[in-house]
Amino acid sequence: MNIVKINNLCKTYPTFRLSDVSFTIPEGEITGFIGRNGAGKTTTIKSMLNLVHPDKGEIQYFGKILTENEAEIKKYIGYSGGTICWYPRKKLSEIIKTEKLFYDTWDDEACQKYIKLFSLDVNKSAIELSEGMKVKCNLLVALSHNAKVLILDEPTSGLDPFSRDELLDIFTELKKNGVAVFFSTHIISDLEKCADNIVYISNGKIVDSLSKADFIDKYEKNGESLEETILRMERGDINA
Amino acid sequence: MRNILIKEIKLSASFLSFLFILFGFMFFLPGYPILCGAFFVTLGIFQSFQNARETNDILFSALLPIAKKDVVKGKYIFVCIIELSALLLMALAVILRMTVFSDAGVYRSNALMNANLFALGMAFFIFGVYNAVFVGGFFKTAYKFGKPFVVYIILTFITVFVAEALHHFPLLEFLNAFGTDYIGIQTGLLAAGISAFLLLTLFSCRKSCYNFEMIDL
Numbered sequence: 001m002n003i004v005k006i007n008n009l010c011k012t013y014p015t016f017r018l019s020d021v022s023f024t025i026p027e028g029e030i031t032g033f034i035g036r037n038g039a040g041k042t043t044t045i046k047s048m049l050n051l052v053h054p055d056k057g058e059i060q061y062f063g064k065i066l067t068e069n070e071a072e073i074k075k076y077i078g079y080s081g082g083t084i085c086w087y088p089r090k091k092l093s094e095i096i097k098t099e100k101l102f103y104d105t106w107d108d109e110a111c112q113k114y115i116k117l118f119s120l121d122v123n124k125s126a127i128e129l130s131e132g133m134k135v136k137c138n139l140l141v142a143l144s145h146n147a148k149v150l151i152l153d154e155p156t157s158g159l160d161p162f163s164r165d166e167l168l169d170i171f172t173e174l175k176k177n178g179v180a181v182f183f184s185t186h187i188i189s190d191l192e193k194c195a196d197n198i199v200y201i202s203n204g205k206i207v208d209s210l211s212k213a214d215f216i217d218k219y220e221k222n223g224e225s226l227e228e229t230i231l232r233m234e235r236g237d238i239n240a
Numbered sequence: 241m242r243n244i245l246i247k248e249i250k251l252s253a254s255f256l257s258f259l260f261i262l263f264g265f266m267f268f269l270p271g272y273p274i275l276c277g278a279f280f281v282t283l284g285i286f287q288s289f290q291n292a293r294e295t296n297d298i299l300f301s302a303l304l305p306i307a308k309k310d311v312v313k314g315k316y317i318f319v320c321i322i323e324l325s326a327l328l329l330m331a332l333a334v335i336l337r338m339t340v341f342s343d344a345g346v347y348r349s350n351a352l353m354n355a356n357l358f359a360l361g362m363a364f365f366i367f368g369v370y371n372a373v374f375v376g377g378f379f380k381t382a383y384k385f386g387k388p389f390v391v392y393i394i395l396t397f398i399t400v401f402v403a404e405a406l407h408h409f410p411l412l413e414f415l416n417a418f419g420t421d422y423i424g425i426q427t428g429l430l431a432a433g434i435s436a437f438l439l440l441t442l443f444s445c446r447k448s449c450y451n452f453e454m455i456d457l
Contacts, residue, residue, distance in 0.1 A: 051302055051457040074305035086300040087251050098250050101243040102304050 003027045003180045004150055007055035009047055016204060018043050021057070023199045023209035025149065025180050030171050032195035032212075033184040036234060040204040041184040045153050049079060061149065061198040075103060077148040078142030083136045085126035093122040093135060096144075103145035111144035117166070131158035139167070143174075150174065156190050166195045188227040202234060244306060244314030245321075248384040252297040253288045257322050260284025264329030267337070267363075270346045274355055275400040278366040280372070281326040282392070285319055286358040289378060289385055298382045299457055309449035312379055316445045319375055323367040328361070334360050342419035353404050354416045360432025362403045368440030369395050379448035382455055 004025035007112075011018040018040045025031050028211050035041050046058055048050035052150055059066040061073045074224055087095055100106045115122060118136040126134060142150055150171075156164045171181045185191065191198060191212065198215045200207040208215065219229050259282070266277030278329040292298060292315075337355045341347055353359055370392055377388025407416035414422040417428075 026452050046457070049303060050308065051299070053454065053456055071305055071310075074303070077305075079303055084296060084299075087297070089295075089405040092252060095251065099304070101246060102306065124321045 002050070003062060005058075005060040006044070006048065007058045007060075009044065011043055011047065011052060011054045013043075016040070016043075018047075018204045019055075019121070021204075021206050023206060025182050026197070027148075027180050028093045028175050028178045029196040030175050030181040030183070030194050030201060031197040031198045031200065032191040032229060033182060034186065034188065034191060035201035036186060037186070039201045041201060042153055043204075044201065045151055045184060048151060049074075049077070058196055072187055075105060075145075076148040078145065078147030078152075080135065080138035080142045080150075080152045080155050084138070085129070087125075088127040089125050091123055092120065095126075096122060096141065099141055099142075105146040107144055107146050110146070111140065112184070114143050116139045117170075118163075123182045132160055132163055136163065136191055143170070144181070147179065149182065152181070155183050156185060156187055164190070165193075188230055192226050200230065200233070207233065218219045241310065241313065241317065244301070244304075244310055245317055247301065247304075248288075248314050248318040250317045251300075252292045252295070254284070254291045254319065256287040257284045260287075260306055261322060261325045261329065264326035267330045267333030267359065270350040270353060273352055273400055273404055274359060275353070275362055275366060275403055277330065278326070278363040279393075279396050279400070281323065281374070282367070282370040282396075285322050285370070286374070286385075286389060289374075293336075293383055293385070302457055312452045313445065315379075316371065316375065316441065316448070319371060320441065325405075327363060327367070330355075330360055330363050338419055348418065353407065354418060355450075356417050357423075357430040358415050358417070359403070360431075361430040362399065364433035364437040366396055366399055368437035369399065371437075371446040372440040376444035376448050376451075379452050381388060382457065384454060 002024040006024070007022050009018060009021040021040070021044055033041055033044070043052055047054050048066075050059075050070055061069075061076070064073060066073055094110070099204075114120075118133075118140060120133065120140060121134060126137065129137060135155055138151070139155060142152070148168070156167060159167060168190060171183070174181055175196075183190075195212050197209070197211050199209040200215070208218070209216065216226060216229070219233060220226075222228065222234070224232070259280050261278035263284070264276045266272065266280070267274050277384050298311065301314070302308055304311075314321070334355050334357065337344075338345060338357075339350045347354065373395060374392040376387045377391065414425055417423075417426055
């Protein structure tokens, strides 16, 4: 079952255009959103969070239109925007405590579990954290309120290889619980490790949106790795 | 709405916003343009907006499971709470200056504006202008606040100058009433100030909700 449906999303900026972006995110699967810097990943994700207003198109979660059911839908979305940090001089515990007020689905046990797993000191403020720890801190909140969809904008950037591996394992664990994980990345090995589906965007257009196996079948040439396939496609040689 | 207000107070507000409420007591000062007290209170609120911008507060709030318009309403409620707290102190000063201190020489010989109901009404008006011009201006972009603040400063100081000057004109002496003199017209002027505050704030909040909905964060 598809939890998220994006239909014909268009957004024009003076120097960039997102054109007719359409794809779906299925329940209990990991969907990797791949594309080079400036391809339109963040604009798409921001539209999915109602932070950016598309010129055209529709976004649905659980069959409901986002703009008409914003507050209800956002309760079931976990978002992490990479290394962005909120209130850099406030203690993490204070931010978490305040954020908790907004979620009736908040799971203290899960919160404690991820605090331990990520080795986060919640008595520190965000300014004292490394870039990798900031990512973990954002993930902590996203993972603590039992979200049904996790939307993660480059969650693995800035993480050390061990933390990255741990995180990808967490994605796999979450999908077993029926959570849809959607993460953007330009690190293709992340997709190779855990993605079930690939949405590939280039120059503001969705090149294809398929299961990873179908993507490899369709585009792989002469025993290439997924990374080599995508690099070739990005250079303009789309046809397999 | 309660939660967003807690968020405003715990995470986004600057301590100065609360501290500068005390400028409401400037209504006790003789020989000083007392309406500047209202301006200083808004200067304290400005610090919270600066804080909010530096700490990614708007984006944080927009990601919370609330409607985007509630982010705007939360800010307006916070601003109004600070303003009303200051107005409470100003009202206390006005009541004391209208009663206990109504004949105090230091106030009677004051060439500047007396702290009466008209002055309180003007403070309401200044806060209304702040909400409409500065807060409303901020929510056109959710990050630019320089221009709205400068426009607000200009309008406020024109207002203070006009309010201070008016009672020196013939037939307008009632504006500087002491004690319960001209109580009817003074009460009317206070009501006009309160109405202006309410209208400016409600209109601005409504427009800001619309603007905030339209902008890309």
